[in-house]
């Protein structure tokens with residue numbers, strides 16, 4: 237039987253979709269198309285209005301397709317969690333709605349679809365389950381979820397409501413997965429969680445926090461020899477909440493070469509007043525101090541961030557504070573967006589909502605500044621020699637390969653398909669847009 241899986245949203249959703257694909261392949265399902273799939277799965281996101289609108293559009297599209305031919309339609313992910321009843325009401329053609337806490341029931345759903353029968357899922361007890369493997373066959377890069385959910389309740393964010401409280405994954409399960417990924421030829425892993433810094437495992441034998449977990453992972457992977465073509469050489473992690481990034485963690489990142497010199501550290505706003513209204517639990521002074529410590533401990537570190545403008549109550553002065561922090565930190569890139577109220581969050585009903593036009597104008601200013609900073613940082617890197625991991629052929633030419641540095645910079649250079657998945661030393665010689673052009677360096 238054939239399946240079609242569409243995924244929207246964050247890396248966690250992508251990792252969960254990869255696990256769904258593994259499950260489907262184990263059951264002998266093969267990829268299909270809009271025209272011939274026996275099963276269509278839509279893994280949804282509700283964090284931003286645009287992702288949500290797109291998912292509603294796709295649900296409507298496939299519901300209409302179901303009038304032309306027979307197939308099963310399943311909606312997964314955060315929208316399924318938040319709008320369970322609404323999806324069923326608005327789109328009765330959807331056969332199953334599986335929220336984030338019901339994804340373990342997918343196996344039962346597949347049993348029914350394969351047998352041509354159906355059942356009522358409402359009896360399933362909600363519990364979050366880490367899927368055992370997330371590796372796409374043949375891929376050299378993989379995600380490893382280590383925790384799930386969030387306890388922070390930023391006032392604009394829907395995540396704690398749709399993904400629940402923090403649950404950390406058993407260390408042995410993480411190590412087993414890393415072994416399996418290394419054996420499968422994976423070269424780079426990203427440890428995933430809504431807030432990896434608050435990873436915490438406790439049982440009768442073990443108490444482990446995030447720095448402790450990173451220490452054990454570095455010991456496990458770092459003792460194995462990495463060559464250009466074998467072994468997990470790089471580890472990244474996503475996402476870090478600034479308030480939980482401890483000195484112990486900085487010390488480990490500084491001392492263990494397996495961790496990439498890039499951290500995505502979401503600031504959201506540079507104004508203390510706005511940060512307090514967002515319930516971010518840190519100040520601009522704390523953030524700038526943290527950046528100073530990180531840069532001093534980890535030479536060559538690159539930082540990226542998320543910036544949210546137009547939050548209720550944000551003034552021109554608050555925006556100036558954000559621009560000021562951007563100038564001081566010099567993020568290599570930022571995910572920039574303007575506030576869009578999410579139903580069910582406190583910010584939805586806050587007073588002093590910023591007019592749409594003002595939000596757009598402020599976002600444009602933030603984007604323009606980031607462009608300037610990114611360009612200037614890239615110019616400083618011309619001539620540098622660095623290591624890259626080759627990811628794919630370049631989209632523009634089959635005679636060029638595309639790689640990425642540990643600092644998360646995109647690089648193209650002459651090469652061939654057989655080099656995908658290899659580490660290589662290169663010299664950055666020029667830039668085009670946000671990608672470097674490079675030459676190979678033999679050493």
Ligand code: SF4
Nearest residue numbers: 386388389390393395
């Ligand atoms: S830390 Fe804040 S923004 Fe991030 S997932 Fe948790 S509530 Fe959402």
